[in-house]
Amino acid sequence: AQRVTQPEKLLSVFKGAPVELKCNYSYSGSPELFWYVQYSRQRLQLLLRHISRESIKGFTADLNKGETSFHLKKPFAQEEDSAMYYCALRLTQGGSEKLVFGKGTKLTVNP
Amino acid sequence: GAGVSQSPSNKVTEKGKDVELRCDPISGHTALYWYRQSLGQGLEFLIYFQGNSAPDKSGLPSDRFSAERTGGSVSTLTIQRTQQEDSAVYLCASSLAAGANEQYFGPGTRLTVT
Structure with missing residues (x-):
């Protein structure tokens, strides 16, 4: 079954520290993955997509098919x-x- | 330009009543989606409309839920005989076409069933 797992419900870091938000997926085909973000009192919006290999607001995400991850x-x-x-x-x-x-x-x- | 809009922003209803939630997609967007965001369940797909094609209703949790999209634009999600477990934020999204890389979300309707 297709599934996306984010193992951490909460993550707290200090300003200036590195941050990594984990994402693992289960999918038999070639995945198309996205990160969406919801700031307080704002609507859900696209942050980045793996196909673009872009950096948005300093964030990056790399698709690792071997580990089925998109952190x-x-x-x-x-x-x-x-x-x-x-x-x-x-x-x-x-x-x-x-x-x-x-x-x-x-x-x-x-x- | 104007984004996806939804109304009402909040709805409180008594168990057993019917409710209608409205979504106005971005003008020109042919694809429209409904999702439900509830505590503990995250975001769940409900239904997908693309142009004049038959909608994908596979995510609707029961036959009390239905949706329509008139004229390829505005969509209405109807919940009949509401139950307390229907309490959630209902999100609508639209995209330019099938296969487009971004879905644009509305602000949501918060439904509370008492």
Whole structure:
């Protein structure tokens, strides 16, 4: 079954420290993975997608097919990074598509 | 430009009543999705609309849930005979087309069933 696992519900770091939010997936095909972020009192929004291999707000994520992981990393966390982060796997099948989300990790960056 | 909008932002209803939740997608977006965000369950897919194709209703949790999309634009999610376990935030998202790389989410409707 297709599944996304984010093992940490809560993650707390100090400003300037590195941060890594873990994401593992279970999928038999070639995965399309995304990180979405929800800041306090804001709507859910796309942070980055693996296919673009981009860095957004200093965050990067590398797809590791061997480990079935797509961890989100930032070398120096900022207070404004505090938010809820969701890893998502896009499934397309029979003309339909949807995102399968992990349960999210709440990141708190302390001053 | 205007993003995805949803109404109402909050809805409190009594168990057993019917509710309707509305979603206005971004103009020109042909794909529309409904998700449910509840404590302990995270974000769950409910239903997908693409153009004039038959919707994918595989995520609807029971036959009390239904959705329609009129004129390829506005969508309404209806929950009949609400139960307390229906309490959640219902999110709508739209994307430019099937296979587009980003889904744009609305602010959600928080439903509380008392």
